[in-house]
Amino acid sequence: MHQLNRIETGVPQTGADDGQVFYRVFHSVASRPYNVANIELFLAISVLISNRPVRANLYLIKTQPGVLFFMTVTYSSYLKVDELLKCQHPLSEGPEHDELLFITIHQSYELWFKQLLHELDFLIRLFNQGEQNRALHTLKRVDSIYRTLIQQVDILETLTPLEFMSFRDRLSTASGFQSYQFRELEFLYGAKDAKKLENYPEGSEHHQRLQKRLESPTLWDAFLGFLAGQGHDIPDSVLNRDYSKVADPSKAVQRVLIDIYRNDPLVSEICEALVDIDTSLQQWRYRHVKMVERTIGSKMGTGGSSGVGYLQSTLFRPVFPDLWAIRSEF
Numbered sequence: 391m392h393q394l395n396r397i398e399t400g401v402p403q404t405g406a407d408d409g410q411v412f413y414r415v416f417h418s419v420a421s422r423p424y425n426v427a428n429i430e431l432f433l434a435i436s437v438l439i440s441n442r443p444v445r446a447n448l449y450l451i452k453t454q455p456g457v458l459f460f461m462t463v464t465y466s467s468y469l470k471v472d473e474l475l476k477c478q479h480p481l482s483e484g485p486e487h488d489e490l491l492f493i494t495i496h497q498s499y500e501l502w503f504k505q506l507l508h509e510l511d512f513l514i515r516l517f518n519q520g521e522q523n524r525a526l527h528t529l530k531r532v533d534s535i536y537r538t539l540i541q542q543v544d545i546l547e548t549l550t551p552l553e554f555m556s557f558r559d560r561l562s563t564a565s566g567f568q569s570y571q572f573r574e575l576e577f578l579y580g581a582k583d584a585k586k587l588e589n590y591p592e593g594s595e596h597h598q599r600l601q602k603r604l605e606s607p608t609l610w611d612a613f614l615g616f617l618a619g620q621g622h623d624i625p626d627s628v629l630n631r632d633y634s635k636v637a638d639p640s641k642a643v644q645r646v647l648i649d650i651y652r653n654d655p656l657v658s659e660i661c662e663a664l665v666d667i668d669t670s671l672q673q674w675r676y677r678h679v680k681m682v683e684r685t686i687g688s689k690m691g692t693g694g695s696s697g698v699g700y701l702q703s704t705l706f707r708p709v710f711p712d713l714w715a716i717r718s719e720f
């Protein structure tokens with residue numbers, strides 16, 4: 391939220407020698423108050439500018455008797471660039487040249503994970519409201535983000551084993567395994583696993599976020615609810631399942647999907663967009679495991695797993711298995 395700037399128009403702050411009245415204008419971006427001699431002119435200009443917000447960075451947002459509030463928006467204040475650029479703290483001595491890349495890549499992943507959760511929560515609402523076209527649009531955006539995330543692996547692949555070893559010991563037991571947003575995304579897609587909550591202290595914000603995701607309907611649940619709303623015959627036992635568990639594959643659902651692919655081109659496009667996302671998720675895992683293999687070989691992971699062996703066991707596991715099961719039926 392932008393800081394509110396307050397102009398005191400009621401009480402003149404400074405009297406000048408020639409009798410001119412000055413008003414103190416508090417301007418948070420300038421970070422110091424400064425004096426304005428002609429408050430009426432200043433206000434008039436502010437109001438004028440506020441009517442053309444595109445051409446100015448001063449927005450009049452509220453007036454009270456004697457008081458004017460306005461916001462000043464700049465590139466840096468809007469995007470919090472100063473705050474953002476203060477968030478990279480290498481731990482190695484020196485610091486080692488390559489540690490900044492490692493931090494930058496992970497932070498950008500986390501930002502995109504945030505965006506993905508934002509889009510997917512919206513998508514679930516669109517399915518609940520039967521908004522087919524906007525749902526398809528959002529699915530395409532989600533997949534486009536994943537394609538970017540997969541490509542980002544290229545950058546980290548330029549990190550040689552020696553370069554990574556120059557700071558790896560500083561990472562201690564930290565690992566991508568602990569990314570709570572990654573786990574939230576997994577839960578949202580349907581890979582529910584209550585055991586994953588054990589990595590976060592009970593009562594902590596991260597634990598609470600995951601607990602909520604664990605108990606909530608998944609993207610697939612929302613999609614099936616949407617199909618039921620369109621008149622498709624989705625069994626009640628499928629719709630009213632225990633959301634905290636992985637959904638069982640369903641022959642009844644698969645029959646509905648086959649019918650959709652044959653008779654409903656618009657909804658089958660949504661199915662294909664879901665398959666795109668499923669493919670992208672699996673591609674990211676594949677690219678990650680190959681990157682890990684070339685960087686640390688058969689070493690154990692900092693998160694305590696066997697490393698590459700563990701990551702290989704997570705490959706080729708679709709999040710929407712019913713959409714894969716039907717593909718040999720045509």
Ligand code: HEM
Pocket residue numbers: 495496499500546549554564565566567568569572678681682685686690691692693694695696697698700701704
């Ligand atoms: C040099 C780069 C990297 C190496 C060597 C590496 C290594 C590993 C290893 C060994 C694991 C297994 C867990 C453990 O630590 O025991 C793991 C898990 C994980 N890593 Fe990475 N990683 C790298 C980069 C990344 C990047 C850029 C991300 C992006 C967010 C990421 C996200 C994850 C996630 C989410 C897991 C958990 C996967 C799961 O449990 O299914 N890693 N990584």
Ligand SMILES: N[C@@H](CC(=O)c1ccccc1NC=O)C(=O)O
Pocket residue numbers: 496558561564565566567686690691692693
């Ligand atoms: N698990 C990695 C370390 C690692 O990659 C990492 C460490 C801290 C924060 C994020 C990481 N990225 C992915 O696991 C390793 O075993 O070397």
